[in-house]
Amino acid sequence: KNQVEQSPQSLIILEGKNCTLQCNYTVSPFSNLRWYKQDTGRGPVSLTIMTFSENTKSNGRYTATLDADTKQSSLHITASQLSDSASYICVVSGPGNNRKLIWGLGTSLAVNP
Amino acid sequence: SQTIHQWPATLVQPVGSPLSLECTVEGTSNPNLYWYRQAAGRGLQLLFYSVGIGQISSEVPQNLSASRPQDRQFILSSKKLLLSDSGFYLCAWSVSTSSSYEQYFGPGTRLTVT
Numbered sequence: 423k424n425q426v427e428q429s430p431q432s433l434i435i436l437e438g439k440n441c442t443l444q445c446n447y448t449v450s451p452f453s454n455l456r457w458y459k460q461d462t463g464r465g466p467v468s469l470t471i472m473t474f475s476e477n478t479k480s481n482g483r484y485t486a487t488l489d490a491d492t493k494q495s496s497l498h499i500t501a502s503q504l505s506d507s508a509s510y511i512c513v514v515s516g517p518g519n520n521r522k523l524i525w526g527l528g529t530s531l532a533v534n535p
Numbered sequence: 536s537q538t539i540h541q542w543p544a545t546l547v548q549p550v551g552s553p554l555s556l557e558c559t560v561e562g563t564s565n566p567n568l569y570w571y572r573q574a575a576g577r578g579l580q581l582l583f584y585s586v587g588i589g590q591i592s593s594e595v596p597q598n599l600s601a602s603r604p605q606d607r608q609f610i611l612s613s614k615k616l617l618l619s620d621s622g623f624y625l626c627a628w629s630v631s632t633s634s635s636y637e638q639y640f641g642p643g644t645r646l647t648v649t
Contacts, residue, residue: 426578453636454636463623463643463645464642464643465625465627465640465641465642465643466579466625466640467640468637468638468639471636471637511578511579515636523579523581523638525578525579525580526578527576527577527578528578
């Protein structure tokens with residue numbers, strides 16, 4: 423069964439600290455993996471998208487890594503800001519028709535002052 | 536630049552009433568369009584997908600329907616709402632020929648069925 427599991431479910435950190443969010447998937451065959459940020463009550467916004475041949479991609483203070491062999495990905499946030507408080511969702515896509523996205527439940531991150 | 540609009544932003548409807556949610560995209564032609572639902576504590580669920588005018592694919596059986604009367608307009612409808620239809624509805628678009636398969640989401644509609 424194609425699944426995407428994220429951990430932790432929720433996380434609280436202090437402003438300025440770093441954190442790492444985890445994503446494990448069982449989607450096969452695999453095409454690409456995305457990380458989205460979703461603010462409460464808003465639509466998701468893409469942070470990174472990686473194909474199976476890429477093992478790291480950065481977007482400002484966000485760095486995603488991918489290990490296609492172990493089917494694991496992580497999202498590292500550096501020097502967190504209050505505006506980083508949101509849900510971070512890992513999404514895995516199979517090949518071909520790109521509508522076949524498997525969504526994780528997300529990690530809810532709260533950055534406190 | 537491309538923008539995606541959804542309305543209304545919030546909606547409270549009684550059980551058994553009809554529903555119509557609208558999504559429009561600006562700044563692009565022939566986009567792929569999507570309707571998702573996000574229920575509390577659950578991941579996004581793809582409801583409908585469209586690659587062109589009048590072409591609708593349904594992902595899950597339910598009492599909802601979708602239509603695409605114009606290239607950049609996508610409508611989600613129901614004749615009779617159920618309590619289980621409550622949720623956060625998101626419209627998204629992607630460039631049909633893009634190899635990055637990026638999807639861009641609208642602001643969403645919060646639907647509460649009472």
